[in-house]
Amino acid sequence: xxxxxxxxxxxxxxxxxxALLEGRRFALVDVRNREDFRTWPxxxxxxxxxINVPYFEILEQxxxxxxxxxxxxxxxANWSDQLPQDRPVxxxxxxxxxxxxxxxxxxxxxxxxxxxxxxxxxxxNYYSFRTVVSTPRLTITQxxxxxxxxxxxxxxxxxxxxxxxxFRHHKRYLEWTGKLGLQVHFILDTHAHADHISGxxxxxxxxxxxxxxxxxxxxxPIDVLPARINYEFVQDGQEFRVGEVTIRAIHVPGHTLGNLxxxxxxxxxxxxxxxxxxxxxxxxxxxxxxxxxxxHYDSLQKLLALPDETxxxxxxxxxxxxxxxxxxxxxxxxxxxxxxxxxxxxxxPKDKFVEYILGSLPQFPQQYVDIKRVNAGLLxxxxxxxxxxxxxxxxxxxxxxxxx
Numbered sequence: 001x002x003x004x005x006x007x008x009x010x011x012x013x014x015x016x017x018x019a020l021l022e023g024r025r026f027a028l029v030d031v032r033n034r035e036d037f038r039t040w041p042x043x044x045x046x047x048x049x050x051i052n053v054p055y056f057e058i059l060e061q062x063x064x065x066x067x068x069x070x071x072x073x074x075x076x077a078n079w080s081d082q083l084p085q086d087r088p089v090x091x092x093x094x095x096x097x098x099x100x101x102x103x104x105x106x107x108x109x110x111x112x113x114x115x116x117x118x119x120x121x122x123x124x125n126y127y128s129f130r131t132v133v134s135t136p137r138l139t140i141t142q143x144x145x146x147x148x149x150x151x152x153x154x155x156x157x158x159x160x161x162x163x164x165x166x167f168r169h170h171k172r173y174l175e176w177t178g179k180l181g182l183q184v185h186f187i188l189d190t191h192a193h194a195d196h197i198s199g200x201x202x203x204x205x206x207x208x209x210x211x212x213x214x215x216x217x218x219x220x221p222i223d224v225l226p227a228r229i230n231y232e233f234v235q236d237g238q239e240f241r242v243g244e245v246t247i248r249a250i251h252v253p254g255h256t257l258g259n260l261x262x263x264x265x266x267x268x269x270x271x272x273x274x275x276x277x278x279x280x281x282x283x284x285x286x287x288x289x290x291x292x293x294x295x296h297y298d299s300l301q302k303l304l305a306l307p308d309e310t311x312x313x314x315x316x317x318x319x320x321x322x323x324x325x326x327x328x329x330x331x332x333x334x335x336x337x338x339x340x341x342x343x344x345x346x347x348x349p350k351d352k353f354v355e356y357i358l359g360s361l362p363q364f365p366q367q368y369v370d371i372k373r374v375n376a377g378l379l380x381x382x383x384x385x386x387x388x389x390x391x392x393x394x395x396x397x398x399x400x401x402x403x404x
Contacts, residue, residue, distance in 0.1 A: 009103060010117040011090055013126035017146055020044070020320060021327045026088040031055040031102055032120065040120065040392040042092055043146070043320050051082055055098040071105025088112045095119040123147040124390065127172050129154075130327055132313065137244045138265055141176075142313065142328055143167070149317045149394045150196050151329055153270055154182075157243025162186040163203060164262060164270050165315055168386060170199035174206065184209055186240050188247070190272025190315060191256040192217035192227075194285045194368035195394040197386050198375050201229045212240075214251060217258030220376050221286030222369050228377035234260060252303065254296025255281040255396070261303065263310075269333070272315040274303060277322040277331050279397040280342030284361055285368055293354045300346040308334035316396050342398060360398040367391075 011019070019026060020043075027049040030037050037052040044050065053074075061077075062070025075083070083089060089111050093099035099115035106113035116123060124147045132140040132153075143152040145167060152165040154177065161182040166173050166189075177184055184207045187200045192213065204211035210232040218227040236251035248263045255273040259281075262270040273281040280300070283292035310333040317329045324330065336343045345356045367389050373379035374389070381389065 009114045011114045012117045013123050016116060017128050026090055027083055029089060029091045029102060031093045031098055049084060067101045068105045071102050072108050075105060075109055085111055088114060091115045093119045095121050125169060129176055132328055140268060151315050155242055155247060155264055156182050157245040159183055160185045160243045162188060162240060162242045162247060164188045165190055166199035166203055168197040168199045170202040173203060185242060187211045188262060189213040191259045192372055192375055194372050195396050196390055197371060214258030214260050217256050220372055220378055225378055250302060252299035254283050254292055254299045256286055268311050268313055271312050273396050275312055275336060275343060276314040276316055276397050277329055278340060281396055282361055282398055283357060289358060293357045294350060297346060297350045297353045306333055312336060316394050318397050362395045365395060
């Protein structure tokens with residue numbers, strides 16, 4: 001089979017992120033295999049036309065010697081009534097190679113077609129830094145991994161910064177803080193993560209600063225083995241001072257035994273894996289769902305007692321439409337008490353809450369056990385293995401809020 005020289009009409013991950021933030025209309029053609037598409041789709045707005053056909057099927061059924069001409073033949077036969085021509089078409093593959101041929105074929109048919117540079121690999125590793133608060137005494141930046149639904153934070157006051165729930169590409173944080181003239185003073189994890197690999201240990205090594213989390217999370221819940229990394233204990237009520245701002249730790253066991261939230265300046269709650277915009281966290285990723293669900297209930301009572309105007313900044317999102325118009329994932333506690341089903345259930349009896357929790361658990365991803373091992377220093381993983389473990393979007397929230 002022959003190939004053509006490809007033109008360079010691409011969307012970078014940054015351009016895709018911008019298109020999603022702006023609500024730009026486009027269609028999506030995903031040429032990965034069906035299982036990869038099922039487990040890790042590109043999250044697009046409702047109503048976006050989406051087609052998934054594996055690349056090898058397009059070539060086989062297109063039946064031409066030339067790869068691009070096979071795409072043309074297949075698209076003519078199969079997509080003329082599925083793929084609108086009144087908007088751009090973005091083609092996605094695993095690493096940005098095969099999608100280029102599909103986009104070229106669609107352009108030959110008159111579509112304004114692009115392929116995603118670097119494919120899902122680059123999209124999965126893309127970070128967006130979005131300002132939540134910016135005042136002379138306090139800046140909060142939400143660090144978004146849009147492909148994975150993961151959220152972390154940079155808290156800054158004066159020239160000092162604290163990093164909360166940093167992701168594994170730790171040098172991006174150092175580049176960001178360095179550009180702003182900030183010195184990292186604390187690295188805080190809300191808990192021992194199961195869905196992604198923490199950048200905390202690497203950041204501690206590079207900055208010489210402490211890496212902090214609760215000691216209960218220093219034991220792998222499945223292996224029952226102690227962590228083999230350097231870390232500092234966080235106690236309930238412990239305060240961290242960054243410039244003029246205080247960050248207070250609150251121990252809220254449930255998602256994990258050592259689960260924490262951090263209250264910034266008495267107003268902004270970095271809720272980690274407790275409360276999300278549309279749901280709440282699952283308590284079963286340590287293999288102790290029935291035992292930890294009641295703890296989760298008791299912990300949520302602590303958080304519901306905070307002032308209604310408290311701004312909740314979660315550790316995850318599941319769908320893009322959870323963001324506000326500025327692309328930020330946040331809500332006041334008052335809003336969540338009214339609109340978040342899990343929070344509403346936590347306002348009721350404990351037995352009903354536990355029943356609701358255990359009846360709303362998504363499938364347990366087996367790779368989460370190994371991610372926890374990596375985060376505890378119990379398992380070594382190179383870059384390729386880390387990328388493999390992090391494939392797919394997080395499933396740390398209950399599924400009930402996302403049922404059709």
